[in-house]
Amino acid sequence: MLMSRHGHAAQRGMSIVELMVGVAVGLVVVGAAALLSSRNIVSARGLLSEVRVNQDLRAVADLVTRDLRRAAYWGNAIQGVQTTATSTVAQANPYATVATPDGSSITYSFTRDATEDNALGANEQFGFRLQDGRVEMQTADGTWQPVTDPNAVTVTAFTITPTTTTLALGHLCPTLCAPGAPNCPTVTLRRYELLLRGQSARDSAVVRELRSMVRVRNDRFAGACPA
Numbered sequence: 001m002l003m004s005r006h007g008h009a010a011q012r013g014m015s016i017v018e019l020m021v022g023v024a025v026g027l028v029v030v031g032a033a034a035l036l037s038s039r040n041i042v043s044a045r046g047l048l049s050e051v052r053v054n055q056d057l058r059a060v061a062d063l064v065t066r067d068l069r070r071a072a073y074w075g076n077a078i079q080g081v082q083t084t085a086t087s088t089v090a091q092a093n094p095y096a097t098v099a100t101p102d103g104s105s106i107t108y109s110f111t112r113d114a115t116e117d118n119a120l121g122a123n124e125q126f127g128f129r130l131q132d133g134r135v136e137m138q139t140a141d142g143t144w145q146p147v148t149d150p151n152a153v154t155v156t157a158f159t160i161t162p163t164t165t166t167l168a169l170g171h172l173c174p175t176l177c178a179p180g181a182p183n184c185p186t187v188t189l190r191r192y193e194l195l196l197r198g199q200s201a202r203d204s205a206v207v208r209e210l211r212s213m214v215r216v217r218n219d220r221f222a223g224a225c226p227a
Contacts, residue, residue, distance in 0.1 A: 049200040050208065056153045057196045057210045060135050063147060064128055064194055065214045067137075071098050071108035072218040075116030082224035094120045096220060098162075098190065105129035106160045106192070110218075112140070130158035135196075150201060157197035157209075165189045173225030185223040190216040 074080065074093045082090035098108040107127035109120055127138040128147075133154040136144040148155055170177030170184035177184040192214045200206035 049203050049206045053153050053198050053200050053206055053208045054210075056148055057155075057198050057208060060147055060155075061194060061196055061210055061212050063137070065212060067126060067128075068098075068106070068108065068192065068214045069217050070110045071216050072096050072220070073110035074118075074218070075111050075113060076118055077218070079118075081221055084225050084227050086227045087224065090221075090224070091118070093220070094118060095124070098192075098216065100160050100162055100192075103159050103161070104157075107138070128158075128160075130155060148198075152201055153198045154201050155196065155198045156207075157195060159195045161193040161195075163191045163193065165191075169223075170225075175226050177223075177226050181226075183223045185221065185225060188220040188222070190220070192216070 072093060072095050074095050076091070077093065079091040080093045082088070095109045095111060098106065100106050105127060106129075107125065109125045112121070112124050122142060123140040125138065125142070126140070129136050129138075129144070131144070131146075132150070133156070134146045134148045134150045135155050135158055137147050138144050166186050166188045168179055168184060168186055170179060170181065173185065194212045194214060195209070196211075197207070197209045199208075
């Protein structure tokens, strides 16, 4: 009977202290796993917000770049060039103007005519602007359409800074047109620096900035070679 009691005593389960220590260790492990998981989720959400902001800003910059490059395109551009002072007077390019009235918007135009009519039409005027935290584009029907989603990205800055460079062409004339002489031919190159800054609508700590340079392909000519 003694051996039997000793045998039963040797087969007893864990004590309350051992059980509580085991539960405590388990809780520590589960807590650490839960903390690591929550940090991973927060990190993933932050990364997703960064990617979304970068993607939206890049898409807007590409859209502005592609469209602005066409500014001042004119189907009859050759009529705007006067070869000599005695040749036919050059016609003004009706699409030449590119305006940045307030630094956060730009307007321009280019021909959409199948047959050039040499006149600026209502459906040939375009532009971009910052409005209520979103970038908007002026379409051919004259309306402004948002190109960014304010529920995802709040655009805090949209600035366009023009840079013009005028080059003298008088040295290329058959009869030299000396620098400083009146009406010597020149060509004006137009570039625009675009700055975009936006923050995530879900996390204001996620802020990104993008800069790019756009060159208008249609240069502006003026003057003529001397006869």
